[in-house]
Amino acid sequence: MGEVKQLSVSAIRNGTVIDHIPADSLFSVINILGLEHITTQITFGTNLDSKKFGKKGIIKVSDIYFTEQEINKIALVAPAARLNIIRDYEVVEKHQLTIPDEIEGIVKCFNPSCVTNHEPVRTRFRIISKNPLRLKCHYCEKITDEEHLTII
Ligand code: CTP
Ligand code: ZN
Numbered sequence: 001m002g003e004v005k006q007l008s009v010s011a012i013r014n015g016t017v018i019d020h021i022p023a024d025s026l027f028s029v030i031n032i033l034g035l036e037h038i039t040t041q042i043t044f045g046t047n048l049d050s051k052k053f054g055k056k057g058i059i060k061v062s063d064i065y066f067t068e069q070e071i072n073k074i075a076l077v078a079p080a081a082r083l084n085i086i087r088d089y090e091v092v093e094k095h096q097l098t099i100p101d102e103i104e105g106i107v108k109c110f111n112p113s114c115v116t117n118h119e120p121v122r123t124r125f126r127i128i129s130k131n132p133l134r135l136k137c138h139y140c141e142k143i144t145d146e147e148h149l150t151i152i
Pocket of ligand 1: 019
């Protein structure tokens with residue numbers, strides 16, 4: 001008898017699977033996507049064995065398809081994650097996440113005196129480095145780095 005291959009988390013019929021999430025980023029991704037507000041079926045697993053990461057996390061959300069803005073947010077905390085769109089049990093799209101060159105309204109500016117922390121101005125950054133992540137504010141020109149990253 002051959003090796004039995006089992007899914008650790010069941011397959012879904014329709015929706016989104018975010019796979020290859022580094023295990024230590026799983027809960028950040030859950031928070032960023034606001035999954036606590038979703039009323040459709042959600043399953044997730046973490047510390048699952050992965051050839052690529054050693055340990056990985058996975059999130060499966062039924063009947064939900066995220067916007068580009070939401071996907072970009074995931075890329076900031078888990079750039080290696082992969083997003084799969086499932087329709088009728090089939091993977092119909094597979095997206096590699098990419099950190100965009102510019103981001104708007106996702107991250108808080110680290111500078112307490114920045115206008116975006118005092119007025120209702122949407123934050124805007126240019127990504128000056130992706131690894132480690134370094135974001136330059138369009139308004140105050142201060143750098144927000146990975147260590148001080150706060151997702152709005
Ligand atoms: N998946 C699912 N429900 C389905 C189909 C797929 O939950 N009906 C999940 C799989 O468990 C997997 C992901 O979606 O975690 C991607 O599926 P697939 O491309 O078939 O898996 P792999 O080839 O292992 O993908 P990758 O190369 O990204 O590891
Ligand atoms: Zn700023």
